[in-house]
Amino acid sequence: MNHVGMIGRMTKDPMLKYLSEGRMQTSFVLAVQRTYKSAKGDEADFVLCTIWGKLAEHTVKYCGKGSLVGIDGHIHSRSYQKEDGNRIFVTEVIVEEVQFLQTKPRMEEPTGPTFGKKETQAKDDFIFTDQEHKELPVV
Secondary structure, eight states, rough: OEEEEEEESSSSSOOEEEEEOOOOEEEEEHHHHHHHHETEEEEEEEEEEEHHHHHHHHHHHHHOOTTTEEEEEEEEEEEEEEEEEEEEEEEEEEEHHHEEEEEOOSSSSSOOOOEEEEEOGGGGGGGOOOOHHHHSOOO
16 A cells, blocks of 8 residues: 655745646645654654646645645655766655645735645546656756
């Protein structure tokens, strides 16, 4: 079983990318607070998340840096070779469902807050090609 559920805050505004065949994608880093405190105080893990299709469009429209979101999805590992010959390995969460718990306006397009809005990913929206893997940002 490969299932992930997390609640955290977006570390920056998600940006919508248009890929081949008119498909949409966004990636963002989710800061997830750890359940314990160290000597330094609160700690967080920073998790790369990728959303495809209409769900990506809705996420970009309603969420900005600092938005609190709940996500459900699955872990996906991939690798690609850079032009300099180095192989890059990426582990990310492919998001299938997002719940907008506390949205913050985007810096360039302010919107009013939306609370408790739940969006679900269509199953065929996150099927992608090897070329599209190379187009994804490594954060």
